Amino acid sequence: MKRLSPDTLAALPAEVARPLYDRESQEVGIVHFGIGAFHRAHQAWYTDAAMNAGDRDWMITGVSLRSAGVARQMNPQGGLYTVAEQSDDGMRARIVGSVRNVLVASEEPDAVIAAVAAPATRIVSLTVTEKGYCRNPVGSLDFDLAHSLSFYYFVTQGLLARAKAGLPGVTLLSCDNLAENGAILERLMRQYLARHEPDLVDWFDRNCTCPATMIDRIVPATTDEDRAAVAAALGGPEDEACQDEACQDEACVVTEPFSQWVIEDRFASPRPRWEAVGAQIVSEVAPYETAKLRMLNGAHSLLAYCGLRAGHEYVHEAIADPALRSLAEQLMRNEAAPTIATAPGQDLAAYADALIARFANPSLNHRLIQIAMDGSQKIPQRWLETLAHNEKHGRTCPAIREGLTAWIHHLQGHNGPVDDPLADKLSRAAKSADPMTALFGEGGLLTSSWRPQ
Known part of the structure; x- marks a missing residue:
């Protein structure tokens, strides 16, 4: 069975939506920590839609903090994957092209820091789950948990490189289910900086922002049955005799038609026009x-x-x-x-x-x-x-x-x-x-x- 990739994209059935922009000509503007199924069905999906609508240079470098599983799924596919919306009317498949590549922080830490520090990077976003913020029972940063393989380390080192190079700050965008997630991220980042890079705290306060967000889409864990259904939708029937017509997508995600993203209008620098493709940019989240x-x-x-x-x-x-x-x-x-x-x-x-x-x-x-x-x-x-x-x-x-x-x-x-x-x-x-x-x-x-x- 052939694998989804830039080379197989043109051969997909006409009813499968695909990127309308030249992916290779777009620069990476977003580094995302925690590139799991939810991010692929939500923030990356919105960003793909924004580039379909004409925005440029908002490709995403994904970062897995420990496991290489997502990198093995996505990198052989050139970052492409399917978002399959399931409803009573059946499946609607769309190929999302906004992810350029996936880095594994435990294997290539310098590359992750360089991605955050790159001049074109303007947003560093997060879906690391509630426990990924490494809070202790009273809500402060647990420094024992926030060790060198937490996002705090990589973001800090990237920001330090930006400050030394005279580059602008970035927007740190939490997309996790935390009340007041922007304020929590900002407070915890300041605690980490104060401990490890105290001279960077003032630069962070002057140059970076942490908007609040609300994210909503139901994204179950992808099963082998889901992958088989997506493969059939991308190329042919699921019958074994027709497997050469199908197209395997190891990174596909299955979700519902509904999606909502509410974002506080507090960015440190330019951002995608997410509001043009369904997101809500508001003063109060x-x-x-x-x-x-x-x-x-x-x-x-x-x-x-x-x-x-x-x-x-x-x-x-x-x-x-x-x-x-x-x-x-x-x-x-x-x-x-x-x-x-x-x-x-x-x-x-x-x-x-x-x-x-x-x-x-x-x-x-x-x-x-x-x-x-x-x-x-x-x-x-x-x-x-x-x-x-x-x-x-x-x-x-x-x-x-x-x-x-x-x-x-x-x-x-x-x-x-x-x-x-x-x-x-x-x-x-x-x-x-x-x-x-x-x-x-x-x-x-x-x-x-x-x-x-």
């Missing part, structure tokens, strides 16, 4: 970010832990369970929505309706166990802030309380090994005589404004 974290992400975590406990495997199975759907509706409409100060025109009731429909998409096999990962990094902003706000106003949150009970059940090992940076400590706390206090009480593992009552 917080209302959108809070709604997404507390409603979408909050309901996702609820469905994950309660769904696994009920024996379900996928999100669409969990939301089809009447009891679980009722819990998700309760969380979104009655517990989360009243805590959100909306932006003009922001309709939370319609947002909840749309989320239920998206969760029910049977074409997306979004595994509950994938959402259940790293709960210690997610639950404070997805559930505990909602709990604290409601209890302050005399309201109860039975759905979130049920979710916490299901999370403790998960931490006790009932769904298999716990994938979390605090797994061992969480397991001990969950098996203690009073798990709620061990996890959330005074001196508990998770620090928040909410305390068990």
